[in-house]
Amino acid sequence: MHSTFYLPTRIIFGSHSLQKLSEQKLPGKRALIVISSGKSTRSFGYLEQVEKQLDAAKVSYEIYDKILPNPILTHVTEGAQLAREKGCDFVIGLGGGSVIDSAKAIALMATNEGNLWDYIHGGSGKGRPMTKKPLPIVAITTTAGTGTEADPWLVITKEETNEKIGYGNDDTFPVLSIVDPTLMVTVPPHLTAYQGFDALFHSTEGYLNKIANTFSDQYSLEAIRLIGKSLPEAVKNGKNLKAREDMAMANTLAGMVETFSGCISEHSLEHAMSAFHPELPHGAGLIMISKAYYTHIADHHIADERMIAMAKALGKSDATQAMDFVHALVDLQKACAVDELKMSDYGIKKTELAAMVKNARENMGGLFGVDPMTLTDEDCLSIYQKSFK
Structure with a gap:
């Protein structure tokens, strides 16, 4: 019987646990908050709650709000460029699996050269090794679906070739995940x-x-x-x-x-x-x-x-x-x-x-x-x- 147990993510679980975000040791002082292209994250006040928590923790932030239900390479590339331009030192994924997957991919490409597909294994991916660690990732899930807050995996589509492929390594585990069921009551x-x-x-x-x-x-x-x-x-x-x-x-x-x-x-x-x-x-x-x-x-x-x-x-x-x-x-x-x-x-x-x-x-x-x-x-x-x- 041989097994390896490795889960380097601090998981804060429970109703209203988002209100504990500012009490945590956050991995930087300037965050890129990644959210979906839809309206719900703003209209239900979830983004505002995160902003207030970051303000309390004296963490500044930028927002990238284009992520689709099936996330695409173009938005990963754009988000990573924004993170570099604005000097972000960690990434927050606030949303469902597509958003948190995208946050992981953006964190990877904010520190590594080229295109995500240079590192993807499978399809037209070049399978190159990552040369730099990604930015730290904080996951705040608003859905109960992918479990990506507790694993290293991300799935992105290269839209021009219809390639939907997964990727992940030990460095793409979130360092912190907030699982707050009160953020899920508005899901249809x-x-x-x-x-x-x-x-x-x-x-x-x-x-x-x-x-x-x-x-x-x-x-x-x-x-x-x-x-x-x-x-x-x-x-x-x-x-x-x-x-x-x-x-x-x-x-x-x-x-x-x-x-x-x-x-x-x-x-x-x-x-x-x-x-x-x-x-x-x-x-x-x-x-x-x-x-x-x-x-x-x-x-x-x-x-x-x-x-x-x-x-x-x-x-x-x-x-x-x-x-x-x-x-x-x-x-x-x-x-x-x-x-x-x-x-x-x-x-x-x-x-x-x-x-x-x-x-x-x-x-x-x-x-x-x-x-x-x-x-x-x-x-x-x-x-x-x-x-x-």
Whole structure:
């Protein structure tokens, strides 16, 4: 039994914990605050709260507010240039996974030369080693989806080539993360569901991953349990703070799963979908392919014991076979009103599916290598086809 536990992030968790930001030892005196291009961060007062905390800590700041739901290379390059021009010595990601991922990438490119794709492995990336450490990163999450506040990973799209690829190393862990469920009560029901299922699949994929271990297993099963228990209520009643707290904890635990284990090819397949169609929310794409994906695993009896354990964690206490997880998964999707999502509603065409298989393999092929099974291109195409509506 050999495992390595490394999580160099101070995590401040709990309702109203953002009010403790000014009490923390911040990693600099001038911050770049990265937020989304939407209105919610400002309109709900979250940016103002952060500004007041930084003022109290005597930290000055600049704001970069262009990040899209599927973040792109152009904005990483712009944000990094702004950080350099304004002399920022750390980066704050205030928002969901796309914002915090972008903050990590901006922190990397604020100190390193060239383009992020010079350092990306996969696709057209050049795979060069980073020569300088990134600026320190502070993550303040306003959603319960990616868990990126507790892992080193970031996913960015090179928009002109439809390459959506992940990157990360020991230096891209946030030095400080604030997980405040009160910042999540304003997330609309459909986005709450999409984000919750993203956290779920981080946990299930991490549990099925070849490199899963004792550390990741504990976080996986507890995250799955909390999501099965509280996601439907968080979707139906977003102001239920207990449900939001459960989902926030599940999300952070799922981020730890990403740190100690990792995703498998379900994520590769979805990233190809949203690379071609950036308007597709990542969690929605995962939901669309999940029934066919996990049915494939169940039908081939690849990980029966683990599938049964996940079914029990999701609330099906009498589970005895792998397909019980699929049944529990579909029941959860129905309870959250996301069981009828259609690829076609986001412009995906059947004629694109084969190209998406190729994209998934070329750009995030490494995740196929840690699958519990061997997925052929024909298997991947079949999963897409069975999922298509």
